[in-house]
Amino acid sequence: xxxxxxxxxxxxxxxxxxxxxxxxxxxxxxxxxxxxxxxxxxxxxxxxxxxxxxxxxxxxxxxxxxxxxxxxxxxxxxxxxxxxxxxxxxxxxxxxxxxxxxxxxxxxxxxxxxxxxxxxxxxxxxxxxxxxxxxxxxxxxxxxxxxxxxxxxxxxxxxxxxxxxxxxxxxxxxxxx
Ligand SMILES: [Zn+2]
Ligand SMILES: [Zn+2]
Numbered sequence: 431x432x433x434x435x436x437x438x439x440x441x442x443x444x445x446x447x448x449x450x451x452x453x454x455x456x457x458x459x460x461x462x463x464x465x466x467x468x469x470x471x472x473x474x475x476x477x478x479x480x481x482x483x484x485x486x487x488x489x490x491x492x493x494x495x496x497x498x499x500x501x502x503x504x505x506x507x508x509x510x511x512x513x514x515x516x517x518x519x520x521x522x523x524x525x526x527x528x529x530x531x532x533x534x535x536x537x538x539x540x541x542x543x544x545x546x547x548x549x550x551x552x553x554x555x556x557x558x559x560x561x562x563x564x565x566x567x568x569x570x571x572x573x574x575x576x577x578x579x580x581x582x583x584x585x586x587x588x589x590x591x592x593x594x595x596x597x598x599x600x601x602x603x604x605x606x607x
Contacts, residue, residue, distance in 0.1 A: 432583060435469070440572040442588060443563045444472040447482070450552050450559075459548050483560055486519050494526035495554050502527040508558055510535040514596045516568060520561040523554070537592070539585060547585065562588050568596040 436445045448468035453459035471477035493500055506525040514521070525533070533541045538558055542550050550558075566572045569591060 433466070435466070436583070438573050438575045439566050439588065440563070441469075441473070442583065442585075443559050443566070444479070445469050446585065446588075447556065447559050448472060449548075450556055451477075453548075453552060479563075483520075483564075486557060486560060489523075489553065489557075491524050493524065494529055495523040495557075496525055496529040496533075496551065499526040499528070504530065506530050506533075508538055508554065509561065509592050512561075512592060514561075514565055514568060516596075517561040517564040520557045520564060523557065537589060539589065544586070562591070565591055565596055569594075 432442060432445050436442050445465070448465045449459040451468040452461045452464040456464055459465075468477065472479060489495075492503075494503060503524045503526055506523055506529075507521050508523055509521055512521055538550070538554070539547060547555075563572070566588075571591065
């Protein structure tokens, strides 16, 4: 369960992303103090989320994002059959034939196993969280906090949104901005 400071969908995405930052900085995604301080920096904007979203423009295309293999690569979607114009850059990755066919249309966390989520490669988890952010933005649910009606406000709640298409009206409005 995330701490009390994590109240909205946006917070939860930042909280999970802060774990990745901790992993890169300290080699430990569960250093609570470091995760909390990175989370606060994301929340206050001291660490710019818009800049983090742009990192995906320069991803390594020469390796399988899941296992690092360099042969039999093709374009794959982290979330299968997901069509969202805004999230596409975060969803499309290079993966090898083996990972591709093992994963199939399964949800990332289902495929990898929720209990092993701390071993999901940083790039994969990072892209997944960014996609979630963009699609919650599409749907106007970033500020929601009542998706935890089962008292389990966790990554699986975040991913529930991926089972529904983005609202075409909202997407249109956003494109028109
Ligand atoms: Zn692979
Ligand atoms: Zn979307």
